Amino acid sequence: MSHHKIEYEDLMHRHGLRVTPQRLTILDAVCDVGGHATLGAIYRTAKLADPAISRSTIYRTLEVFCEIGLVTSAEIGEDGKVYEIVEAHPHHHLVCQVCGEIQQIPDEIMQPTFDRIKQAFGFDVETSHLVLSGTCRNCRGSISCE
């Protein structure tokens, strides 16, 4: 998770930000938690690496990371805001309302629709991180899931 550390540091420098141990810790934490990291989860994970880290630092740092495009945030269901490292390939998420499983889908699958919206309404969709809820394959088949 750290092969790209240099890139990240570069990105911060280019934005006039300082590279602090806390910021690297938080970045690692977002990676470690994986796909949909709530602030609480990031805080807990970062706390393992640096027990002295403070909650406000997490808030401020995530805000800064979002601003420079290192991280995106999205609102998913009931858990409040979640954070995710921005990857090369934009993608979206399917959240199963029955079992809670989350899977990713490539952005390409949405593009035809986004194109159609652009044609019909002149609206340029920039949603980088869409969350679709519904029922996944497993839960759709079996009733024993509920």
Place this chain on the structure above:
Amino acid sequence: MSHHKIEYEDLMHRHGLRVTPQRLTILDAVCDVGGHATLGAIYRTAKLADPAISRSTIYRTLEVFCEIGLVTSAEIGEDGKVYEIVEAHPHHHLVCQVCGEIQQIPDEIMQPTFDRIKQAFGFDVETSHLVLSGTCRNCRGSISCE
């Protein structure tokens, strides 16, 4: 806004809920506020009709309305959760990040994509109220918008 009052009352009854003045007031308020009603706006509007109504009642009532499918909620931008009466025709929203304008689009435009997701991933999308952000026609053309 009250031609369907009977239907709403029926729906509540069918769910074993009681029809109280407060609930009707809140339902009216959600209608009056229109498309994207924040809790605060609903509270303020309901307060006009019934100055004694309490905030917790708004919270609890909206939660109940969501459960029985009378109302949907969605997270839009920075304003937190917004509520909306469930209408016959499902639709989604385009939120312009520049001017903040919100427009509705019919659900049909999304269906091809939802179908494709179902085919490819076996995932049955049930999102009734999607929020797409981007740039609207006006703001895309002119820079003078900001």
Place this chain on the structure above:
DNA sequence: GTTTATGCAAAGGTTTTGCAAGTGG
């Protein structure tokens, strides 16, 4: 050295909860 970032603690705001009183069916 300067400027920026951090940690702490306190403030701010929103949402939830327990309970007695009130009300719909």
Place this chain on the structure above:
DNA sequence: CCACTTGCAAAACCTTTGCATAAAC
């Protein structure tokens, strides 16, 4: 009447903010 709802007040929760200290550059 009984069960469900309400309003109130307090609690719980999450997020933001001010400021002195510490660290990056």
